[in-house]
Amino acid sequence: ETGVTQTPRHLVMGMTNKKSLKCEQHLGHNAMYWYKQSAKKPLELMFVYNFKEQTENNSVPSRFSPECPNSSHLFLHLHTLQPEDSALYLCASSQRAPGGEAPLHFGNGTRLTVT
């Protein structure tokens, strides 16, 4: 139990499908993040939300659309993905946005395969 829950754990989708990833944190944190983790590559920051406001969009293609309705929930809406988007998508939360010593708490991730 990590305190950050992601669903689904695994997702296979075609390039024309629309799907959503869900993340929920039970830690009372104010910042939430989406990261992409590909094999043998560094974690890539995608989006940051601080107090429900998006504070970072790391040049992510528009086929990825985040949504943060409140400080505890974060979604990543997917549409018209490409096979190279196949990766592990990790959600994380922290007490506040980076700039201090607050560590990130990660969920177990969604393993996405685009066919």
Next chain:
Amino acid sequence: GQNIDQPTEMTATEGAIVQINCTYQTSGFNGLFWYQQHAGEAPTFLSYNVLDGLEEKGRFSSFLSRSKGYSYLLLKELQMKDSASYLCAFNDYKLSFGAGTTVTVRA
């Protein structure tokens, strides 16, 4: 993440010591983190260094030299459960991660 370097893989024997080095380049620095990630699981926080020197937490220690842009994670008395990927990340206004070092502990 391109300005963080750490070795790709390391192998060690149970009971031994392993040191994972991490070098980074940044114009702004506000601390360095180490995370552990077992296969198929979430990364978990191990340590945080913001001042130069050694921080010890049980079998794990982390060292930082800001002037050299260098850190290491020291794992002592290795156990089989320590087999995992270890991620170095520095903090400027956002966390930038290295690609991780996969440590394999052999009996």
